[in-house]
Amino acid sequence: MTYCVGMVLERGLVLMSDTRTNSGVDNISTFRKMFHWQVPGERVIAVMCAGNLATTQAVISQLEERTKEPDERDNSLIRGRTMFNVATEIGRLLRSTIEDAQRSNGEAGKGRFTASMILAGQIKGMQPRLFMIYPEGNFIEASWDTPFFQIGETKYGRPIILRGYERDMRFEDAVKLLMVSFDSTIKANLSVGLPLDLLVIGKDEFAPLHQYRVTGDDAFFETISSSWGAALRSALDALPSYSFDSPGGSERDRDVD
Amino acid sequence: MTYCVGMVLERGLVLMSDTRTNSGVDNISTFRKMFHWQVPGERVIAVMCAGNLATTQAVISQLEERTKEPDERDNSLIRGRTMFNVATEIGRLLRSTIEDAQRSNGEAGKGRFTASMILAGQIKGMQPRLFMIYPEGNFIEASWDTPFFQIGETKYGRPIILRGYERDMRFEDAVKLLMVSFDSTIKANLSVGLPLDLLVIGKDEFAPLHQYRVTGDDAFFETISSSWGAALRSALDALPSYSFDSPGGSERDRDVD
Numbered sequence: 001m002t003y004c005v006g007m008v009l010e011r012g013l014v015l016m017s018d019t020r021t022n023s024g025v026d027n028i029s030t031f032r033k034m035f036h037w038q039v040p041g042e043r044v045i046a047v048m049c050a051g052n053l054a055t056t057q058a059v060i061s062q063l064e065e066r067t068k069e070p071d072e073r074d075n076s077l078i079r080g081r082t083m084f085n086v087a088t089e090i091g092r093l094l095r096s097t098i099e100d101a102q103r104s105n106g107e108a109g110k111g112r113f114t115a116s117m118i119l120a121g122q123i124k125g126m127q128p129r130l131f132m133i134y135p136e137g138n139f140i141e142a143s144w145d146t147p148f149f150q151i152g153e154t155k156y157g158r159p160i161i162l163r164g165y166e167r168d169m170r171f172e173d174a175v176k177l178l179m180v181s182f183d184s185t186i187k188a189n190l191s192v193g194l195p196l197d198l199l200v201i202g203k204d205e206f207a208p209l210h211q212y213r214v215t216g217d218d219a220f221f222e223t224i225s226s227s228w229g230a231a232l233r234s235a236l237d238a239l240p241s242y243s244f245d246s247p248g249g250s251e252r253d254r255d256v257d
Numbered sequence: 258m259t260y261c262v263g264m265v266l267e268r269g270l271v272l273m274s275d276t277r278t279n280s281g282v283d284n285i286s287t288f289r290k291m292f293h294w295q296v297p298g299e300r301v302i303a304v305m306c307a308g309n310l311a312t313t314q315a316v317i318s319q320l321e322e323r324t325k326e327p328d329e330r331d332n333s334l335i336r337g338r339t340m341f342n343v344a345t346e347i348g349r350l351l352r353s354t355i356e357d358a359q360r361s362n363g364e365a366g367k368g369r370f371t372a373s374m375i376l377a378g379q380i381k382g383m384q385p386r387l388f389m390i391y392p393e394g395n396f397i398e399a400s401w402d403t404p405f406f407q408i409g410e411t412k413y414g415r416p417i418i419l420r421g422y423e424r425d426m427r428f429e430d431a432v433k434l435l436m437v438s439f440d441s442t443i444k445a446n447l448s449v450g451l452p453l454d455l456l457v458i459g460k461d462e463f464a465p466l467h468q469y470r471v472t473g474d475d476a477f478f479e480t481i482s483s484s485w486g487a488a489l490r491s492a493l494d495a496l497p498s499y500s501f502d503s504p505g506g507s508e509r510d511r512d513v514d
Contacts, residue, residue, distance in 0.1 A: 155412030159441035163489045175499040184416035200501075212504040220506025224496055231492035232420045238488050239481055242432040244457075247469040249477025 001191030002033060002152030004048040005161070005178055006118040008130045008142050010168050012203040013120045016178040017048045018152075018186075020193035034197040035060055036121075037067055037077050041206050043123040045077055045086060046199055050151035051115025051135070058097045059115070063090070083129040087119050087139045095137030116151050120201065128203055156188040157181035171200050171209070176224065179214070183225045196221075258448030259290060259409030261305040262418070262435055263375040265387045265399050267425050269460040270377045273435040274305045275409075275443075277450035291454040292317055293378075294324055294334050298463050300380040302334055302343060303456055307408035308372025308392070315354045316372070320347070340386040344376050344396045352394030373408050377458065385460050413445040414438035428457050428466070433481065436471070440482045453478075 004017040017034040031053060036046035047063070049056035066075040076089035094117060101113035114135040122128040130142035132149040142149060144167060150158065164177040175198060185192045195215045202209035214221045240249070261274040274291040288310060293303035304320070306313035323332040333346035351374060359366035371392040379385040387399035389406040399406060401424060407415065421434040432455060442449045452472045459466035471478045497506070 155445070156416050158445050159413050159417075160489065162444060163486045164493055172499045172501070173493070176496055177493060179499070180493065180496075187419060188412070188415050198504075210501045210504075214504075218505050220497070220499065220504065223506060227496050228492075229420045231495050232417065234495070235485075235488035235492040236421050236430070236434060236437065238491070239433055239437075239484050240477070242429045242436070242477065244429070244467045247455075247467075247471075247477065248475050249480060 001189060002050040003154070003157065003182060003185050003192040004033060004050055004118055004151050005148060005157070005181065006048060006120045006130050006142075007148040007165070007174060007178070008128065008167075009147075009171070009174055011171055012205070012209065013046075013122070013128050013130060013201040014171060014174045014178065015046055015048060015118070015120055015199045015201075016182060017197050018182065018192045019195050019197065020191060021053050022191050025190060028193075030195070032197060034199060035064075036199060036208065037063075038207055039078060041124070043121065044201055044206050044208060045119070045121035046201065047090065048118040048151065049115060050117070052113045055094075055097050055101060055113050055115040056117070059090070059093050059117075062093055081123070082126060083119070083121055083123060083131070086121070087131045087133060090117065090119060091133045091137035091139050094133060094135065098135055118149050118151055122201065122203065122206065124206060128201065153185055153189050153192050157185040160184060171202075175200070179221055179224045180228055183221070183228060194221075258446060259307040260411070260414065260439060260442050260449040261290060261307055261375055261408050262405060262414070262438065263305060263377045263387050263399075264405040264422070264431060264435070265385065265424075266428070266431055268428055269462070269466065270303075270379070270385050270387060270458040271428060271431045271435065272303055272305060272375070272377055272456045272458075273439060274454050275439065275449045276452050276454065277448060278310050279448050282447060285450075287452070289454060291456060292321075293456060293465065294320075295464055296335060298381070300378065301458055301463050301465060302376070302378035303458065304347065305375040305408065306372060307374070309370045312351075312354050312358060312370050312372040313374070316347070316350050316374070319350055338380070339383060340376070340378055340380060340388070343378070344388045344390060347374065347376060348390045348394035348396050351390060351392065355392055375406050375408055379458065379460065379463065381463060385458065410442055410446050410449050414442040417441060428459075432457070436478055436481045437485055440478070440485060451478075
């Protein structure tokens with residue numbers, strides 16, 4: 001499995017991904033799932049991947065190869081005029097990679113080799129944008145109504161983001177929120193694991209503002225992980241108490257107001 | 258979908274279940290998924306169900322029917338000497354109900370009609386016990402290492418229970434913890450919904466200590482739901498801040514200790 005989150009803030013974009021890949025529980029490896037490319041001062045584009053590793057590596061390698069042949073016409077990462085163009089091109093590449101693998105495996109290939117991606121970035125003259133690209137090659141774009149996308153093992157870490165996200169939050173607070181979301185997921189699912197990759201893209205900077213890898217011995221992540229249990233218990237304590245005598249809380253309700 | 262949690266505490270057992278059933282998103286109904294039977298002073302036994310509604314209703318109806326014919330020999334709910342016997346009998350009933358439905362539907366029935374159950378209760382002279390019963394009819398029992406079971410849509414609400422559970426907690430605090438877990442799940446998944454059924458079984462009481470239905474206009478649940486966002490944000494604020502300058506947190510680490 002995998003866990004990746006991309007988030008739009010007023011200040012820019014924040015992305016985090018884990019690095020664990022597994023084929024069964026007895027075959028675990030570490031692979032980077034976050035990639036970015038930039039044309040300094042003009043664009044920065046990042047992609048995160050979930051799903052079949054051979055599929056996503058094939059897509060990333062093709063994107064990577066194209067940036068090394070800058071004269072090639074369909075180099076959308078570098079030449080695409082808008083993030084929409086980039087998303088369209090990556091979607092096409094993703095779908096055709098999956099289709100090729102499925103076709104060459106006949107009946108056994110059906111429903112396998114799928115993958116999905118989160119695309120984030122900004123091109124000069126336009127806003128920072130965030131997309132989720134499906135295995136079928138189509139995609140959706142984030143908005144202030146739905147300002148973050150998750151792929152992979154999304155459920156454990158979702159409630160805290162739903163509650164903690166604010167569009168005007170500081171980058172540092174968004175990173176902390178994502179770390180808590182990843183910590184909750186890692187604690188619940190063996191198939192998501194450290195190290196984590198972090199990328200912060202400031203609006204109108206057209207270059208990564210901050211990138212970092214959270215490894216297994218990261219003192220800050222360890223502090224977040226160990227403090228969060230106590231912080232949650234304090235938060236629970238701070239809620240009004242349930243009472244067997246007035247469970248609907250008509251009296252307590254007045255106390256709380 | 259469904260969400261049910263059963264929890265063992267030193268003081269006894271706490272169970273909570275939602276009531277939403279759906280066949281697609283456009284066919285939603287409310288059905289009770291928690292049932293209990295008692296022989297006052299001697300035993301109290303509760304069952305929660307997830308999965309195919311026709312299957313679980315068939316199992317519950319058969320259990321129910323048997324309690325109305327108290328002379329029948331295989332009335333394990335009333336006559337089973339241990340909770341293990343009760344679990345074995347319910348498991349057998351669940352598996353045969355699923356098998357019957359699958360058999361009579363031939364090829365189309367394969368892999369359908371499955372369900373799982375949580376069984377909780379206490380019989381005089383023995384400890385309170387909690388089981389998870391699989392569609393195959395086998396089951397596992399909770400222990401202090403794994404003191405709670407979830408069935409249905411388990412992931413959204415799991416991290417908070419992992420963090421908040423303590424075996425010596427008060428019943429009232431356990432109920433609050435479960436309400437937060439259910440609220441997180443309801444916020445993330447349309448297929449889990451109010452009303453919620455709550456059952457508290459005190460150790461050595463052999464009767465429900467407390468039962469309650471949380472309906473859509475429940476003032477206490479509403480307060481928990483609306484306060485939890487603020488409580489979580491305070492908890493996040495209380496964690497040390499991430500810093501772009503020393504992301505690994507070597508300095509902050511000292512501050513926190």
